[in-house]
Amino acid sequence: MTSSADRDTIMRRSVEWLAGGSWPDTEQPDVTLTSPVGGEELAGGETHEITWGATDNVGVTSIDILCSWDSGATYPDVVATGLQNDGSFTWSVPDTSSTTSRIRVIARDAAGLAWYDDSDDDFATTGGTGIDDGGMRRFALEQNVPNPFNPMTHIAYSIPRSARVELRIYDVSGKVVRRLVDTELPANDYVAVWNGRNDDGQASASGIYFYRLTADGQELARKMILLR
Secondary structure (H helix, E strand, O other): OOOOOHHHHHHHHHHHHHHHOOOOOOOEEEEEEEEEEOOOOOEEOOOOEEEEEEEOEEEEEEEEEEEEEEEEOOOOOOEEEEEOOOOOOEEEEEEEEEEEEEEEEEEEEEEEEEEEEEEOOEEEEEEOOOOOOOOOOOEEEOOOOOOOOOOOOEEEEEOOOOOEEEEEEEOOOOOOOEEEEEEEEEEEEEEEOOOOOOOOOOOOEEEEEEEEEOOOOEEEEEEEEOOO
16 A cells, blocks of 8 residues: 555445445434523423424434523433424423523434533523422432443432432543532432533543442442443
8 A cells, every 4th residue: 555545445445344334323413402592481380392403414313301400510300301303392391490490402313322402591490499309219320321322421310318419420540530410409310411521621532431429428339331
């Protein structure tokens, strides 16, 4: 091989042979949240149309919607999962008073790739004094989904009573990579999202990572795999 063109041809044919004659889908979906985008005031107990636009080179297979109560620092509440990509979902606004609410819409494709868009700014909800705790719960940390993942994964967890909650990502050396949750939370079921980036916003390398949940003197940990 005497030229870069020859090397490129050999590399392309080798990858095509290994892939069985077709390239894997590596293009993430594109999604834009169009409502609520920030500045709205929504009444608890009433409904609001969450709207978005999502596209993909092959096709968007499902939509997930999450809600934040802390200006997008965390997205603990699952509004809906596995929705069709029809651009609209009727949301029953929780009877919760908050001036720092945001919505996240996540689009997924058949290859397991995903991307998301958030409200541009905070919107307000009016109503009661807090998020319904849903009754008795156990302290739990679920396996992340998907796993392995690229570039984003969801981590579900539960706390049985109000507590200071920390959820952190560690590399195999024990170094903290990302602080996903570090706040006081009421008893509830939550979902945190890790986009594969560290606290400085840089993309983390492929490899094995650990995530640990601590609350009220209890601790749980699990392992996950990031594949770039």
